[in-house]
Amino acid sequence: MTDASTPLIVGGSAPADARPDADLLEGLNGPQREAVTYRGQALLIVAGAGSGKTSVLTRRIASLLRTREAYPSQILAITFTNKAAGEMRERVHSLIGQRADGMWISTFHSACVRILRREAQQFGFTKAFTIYDSGDSRALIKRLVKEHEGDAFGLTPAGTQSRISKLKNELADAESYARSANMSDPAERVFVEIFGSYQRELQRANAFDFDDLIAQTVYLFRAFPQVADVYRKRFRHILVDEYQDTNHAQYALIHELTRPPGSDAEPMSAGGGMMIFDAEPEAESGASLTVVGDSDQSIYAFRGADIRNISEFERDYPGAKVVLLEQNYRSTQNILSAANAVISNNFDRKDKKLWTDVGAGDPIIGFTGYSQHDEAQFVADEIESLHRKGVDYSQMAVFYRTNSQSRALEEIFIRSAVPYKIMGGTKFYERAEIKDALAYLVAVANPADSMALRRILNRPRRGIGDVTETAIARYAAEHDITFRDALANSAQLGVGPKLQKAIDQLDAVLSEATAVMLPASGELAPSTSVTEGLTLLLNKSGYFDALRASKDPQDEARLENLDELVAVTREFARNNPEGTIIDFLTEVTLVADADDLDDASGSVSLMTLHTAKGLEYDAVFLTGVEEDLLPHRISANEPGGPQEERRLFYVGITRARKRLHVSLAMTRAQFGEVTVAMPSRFLQEIPADLIDWRQSPGDVNGRGGMQSRALNARGRRPGQTGGGNRYGDDLVPLPKRAPADPSKFPNRIPAKVRDNGDMELAAGDRIRHDDFGEGRVDAITGEGAKRVAHVRFDTVGAKKLLVKIAPISKL
DNA sequence: CATGTACGACTTTTT
DNA sequence: GTCGTACATG
Numbered sequence: 001m002t003d004a005s006t007p008l009i010v011g012g013s014a015p016a017d018a019r020p021d022a023d024l025l026e027g028l029n030g031p032q033r034e035a036v037t038y039r040g041q042a043l044l045i046v047a048g049a050g051s052g053k054t055s056v057l058t059r060r061i062a063s064l065l066r067t068r069e070a071y072p073s074q075i076l077a078i079t080f081t082n083k084a085a086g087e088m089r090e091r092v093h094s095l096i097g098q099r100a101d102g103m104w105i106s107t108f109h110s111a112c113v114r115i116l117r118r119e120a121q122q123f124g125f126t127k128a129f130t131i132y133d134s135g136d137s138r139a140l141i142k143r144l145v146k147e148h149e150g151d152a153f154g155l156t157p158a159g160t161q162s163r164i165s166k167l168k169n170e171l172a173d174a175e176s177y178a179r180s181a182n183m184s185d186p187a188e189r190v191f192v193e194i195f196g197s198y199q200r201e202l203q204r205a206n207a208f209d210f211d212d213l214i215a216q217t218v219y220l221f222r223a224f225p226q227v228a229d230v231y232r233k234r235f236r237h238i239l240v241d242e243y244q245d246t247n248h249a250q251y252a253l254i255h256e257l258t259r260p261p262g263s264d265a266e267p268m269s270a271g272g273g274m275m276i277f278d279a280e281p282e283a284e285s286g287a288s289l290t291v292v293g294d295s296d297q298s299i300y301a302f303r304g305a306d307i308r309n310i311s312e313f314e315r316d317y318p319g320a321k322v323v324l325l326e327q328n329y330r331s332t333q334n335i336l337s338a339a340n341a342v343i344s345n346n347f348d349r350k351d352k353k354l355w356t357d358v359g360a361g362d363p364i365i366g367f368t369g370y371s372q373h374d375e376a377q378f379v380a381d382e383i384e385s386l387h388r389k390g391v392d393y394s395q396m397a398v399f400y401r402t403n404s405q406s407r408a409l410e411e412i413f414i415r416s417a418v419p420y421k422i423m424g425g426t427k428f429y430e431r432a433e434i435k436d437a438l439a440y441l442v443a444v445a446n447p448a449d450s451m452a453l454r455r456i457l458n459r460p461r462r463g464i465g466d467v468t469e470t471a472i473a474r475y476a477a478e479h480d481i482t483f484r485d486a487l488a489n490s491a492q493l494g495v496g497p498k499l500q501k502a503i504d505q506l507d508a509v510l511s512e513a514t515a516v517m518l519p520a521s522g523e524l525a526p527s528t529s530v531t532e533g534l535t536l537l538l539n540k541s542g543y544f545d546a547l548r549a550s551k552d553p554q555d556e557a558r559l560e561n562l563d564e565l566v567a568v569t570r571e572f573a574r575n576n577p578e579g580t581i582i583d584f585l586t587e588v589t590l591v592a593d594a595d596d597l598d599d600a601s602g603s604v605s606l607m608t609l610h611t612a613k614g615l616e617y618d619a620v621f622l623t624g625v626e627e628d629l630l631p632h633r634i635s636a637n638e639p640g641g642p643q644e645e646r647r648l649f650y651v652g653i654t655r656a657r658k659r660l661h662v663s664l665a666m667t668r669a670q671f672g673e674v675t676v677a678m679p680s681r682f683l684q685e686i687p688a689d690l691i692d693w694r695q696s697p698g699d700v701n702g703r704g705g706m707q708s709r710a711l712n713a714r715g716r717r718p719g720q721t722g723g724g725n726r727y728g729d730d731l732v733p734l735p736k737r738a739p740a741d742p743s744k745f746p747n748r749i750p751a752k753v754r755d756n757g758d759m760e761l762a763a764g765d766r767i768r769h770d771d772f773g774e775g776r777v778d779a780i781t782g783e784g785a786k787r788v789a790h791v792r793f794d795t796v797g798a799k800k801l802l803v804k805i806a807p808i809s810k811l
Numbered sequence: 812c813a814t815g816t817a818c819g820a821c822t823t824t825t826t
Numbered sequence: 827g828t829c830g831t832a833c834a835t836g
Contacts, residue, residue: 211826458812
């Protein structure tokens with residue numbers, strides 16, 4: 001399978017003795033060099049964390065262009081996030097300049113949208129289709145579950161949504177699923193019905209959900225080989241990053257794209273999945289495929305990622321070349337040793353050891369707080385300390401397992417004046433008022449989308465409720481017109497004159513905005529049309545007025561958010577002079593707001609471990625390293641769950657360049673109740689001599705108590721890193737306790753949690769507390785591990801104590 | 812049809 | 827502590 005351009009690579013026809021891409025190889029190690037220069041049909045780059053894979057990938061692309069083996073338009077590079085795509089584009093651009101234009105560097109989803117917009121009319125959609133995010137699709141599924149009375153069969157909207165999503169990721173549809181399902185189970189039948197109607201509703205609304213973007217593109221390629229061939233001929237070099245996190249649909253998409261053009265036109269080979277390299281002699285060969293991944297960083301199995309895509313790559317693409325990148329250029333040896341030790345607890349993985357030559361570096365810092373606020377205060381103090389030593393805020397990050405953990409950190413950071421920024425989390429575009437405004441835009445851009453229309457029907461309040469909505473829907477169904485068109489016939493809906501007027505007014509506003517944003521005669525709408533249309537919609541619909549008239553103080557913030565959205569449209573117009581309303585909507589649906597506007601701003605980044613993948617920071621704080629949180633409780637029952645959690649922990653560790661902190665809290669308020677937390681099993685997997693516990697779980701148990709660092713820590717000085725005694729020199733000396741044997745508690749954690757267990761306590765009892773002295777129990781509330789004693793202490797007043805772990809004794 | 816109150820369920824991670 | 831739903835009332 002000799003590539004026509006191979007001679008260039010070995011130097012044969014390159015000008016003189018210098019390779020045209022020689023400068024691109026500077027500073028690369030052997031395997032990296034090979035990953036850049038290898039030419040062939042299929043290449044797998046197994047890239048450990050921090051092994052310079054982004055650099056390799058960008059140089060590979062640059063090399064292909066520089067040697068003129070490929071035009072920019074022949075390159076398709078897939079990344080995991082839009083942010084990564086932007087960075088890659090920038091880096092390629094800085095390597096080779098203008099010639100980077102014309103490449104497709106994007107996420108799977110963005111690439112598929114681009115294809116679908118062009119080809120939608122081939123299979124019953126228009127190019128104005130809308131994209132349903134998970135919130136939109138949940139709303140639709142919720143309605144359908146209700147209509148089909150799915151709750152009677154134990155079907156919840158959330159459960160139904162995730163099952164449908166999983167099936168779509170497997171390229172199944174309602175029909176094919178029904179064939180394999182146990183249809184004598186009524187719950188299954190209802191599920192299949194809901195799945196089917198969901199898909200019909202999407203089609204009717206001229207809409208795709210996130211999963212459809214991939215799955216329907218695959219369907220398109222399979223159903224219309226001549227369409228697929230267009231893209232097969234175009235993309236000669238396909239590169240996929242984070243390949244370990246691809247799901248089956250994405251895998252199939254890549255397979256479709258790398259087949260030789262014209263291959264399914266042959267009747268004999270049509271439908272044969274295994275004939276990827278079975279090109280006719282005269283036929284053009286399939287695109288060359290480069291995938292990069294690390295199975296140790298696979299953390300998206302929950303959304304269908306299939307690790308086999310990478311582990312069986314060599315089987316899927318016979319003759320594939322495999323390059324291993326194991327040298328790490330990011331972290332110190334201590335951090336890598338911890339990472340290696342942790343990940344080696346996962347069985348059935350190929351052994352792979354990261355190494356570096358930069359030296360051991362600082363030890364990992366451990367801290368155990370009494371509460372999550374206490375833990376957060378440690379993080380804040382430590383950040384301030386590092387900042388004083390010259391570490392920029394933007395070079396520090398705090399990770400956590402679940403989004404809800406960000407709240408406690410936020411509270412303390414505000415109080416401690418630590419500048420921070422939360423990546424992801426509750427998103428701007430998920431706010432109700434923003435979704436409303438976008439629904440107005442969708443109602444204009446895609447009149448078939450009745451979901452959007454239903455959403456804005458009564459926003460602001462127009463007196464249009466369920467009854468009227470149903471009347472409109474029925475009228476539309478009876479006359480076989482769209483929901484949107486039904487609005488124009490308000491007189492025939494059988495509703496009162498007041499409602500008629502309200503409907504007429506909404507209809508008029510939408511029509512007026514349509515004229516602005518989608519001029520009829522095919523003339524191009526000016527780039528300002530989105531801004532203009534949006535302000536028109538919000539003003540004339542009465543949305544702005546309703547918010548301004550409101551007494552709810554939150555509505556002021558909503559107005560500000562909407563102003564922000566208008567500003568976003570202006571920005572969009574500036575960046576996309578040709579951009580239409582449809583482009584705008586695509587962008588806001590697919591681009592997470594965590595993607596833009598980052599670092600430079602000089603603040604600490606807070607994010608989930610999932611979001612952290614692919615990023616790196618000088619100092620990293622891994623918080624909430626507790627059982628039931630990391631690993632998360634829910635993962636325990638899922639096949640492969642605990643191992644995936646371990647990989648998540650591994651990903652977190654390997655983000656750190658110089659300083660890693662792991663922290664946990666002994667108690668955590670969740671859901672209003674305080675619960676006792678146990679140190680994570682993963683902590684024990686880190687060799688004890690790598691962690692310098694400022695305050696180990698053992699310390700906390702020994703001293704016990706509800707004393708909160710968050711409340712009294714301001715006067716404290718965070719100790720200097722590395723030096724000093726093992727337990728940190730800023731802590732109150734442990735009273736009375738024999739100096740603990742250092743080998744005893746670091747990492748020997750769960751066994752030593754203080755446990756008063758079944759201590760009998762009742763109102764009226766007198767107790768002694770290690771820190772608070774004597775007091776009298778007023779009441780006992782809660783049960784089991786969450787039993788709380790309300791105690792009035794003689795000297796410090798009333799306190800609430802968790803009976804199970806408080807350092808108390810009965811008198 | 813809109814508003815207010817009470818109750819319950821729930822929180823894993825994301826394009 | 828938060829969200830959304832169910833019900834009762836105006």
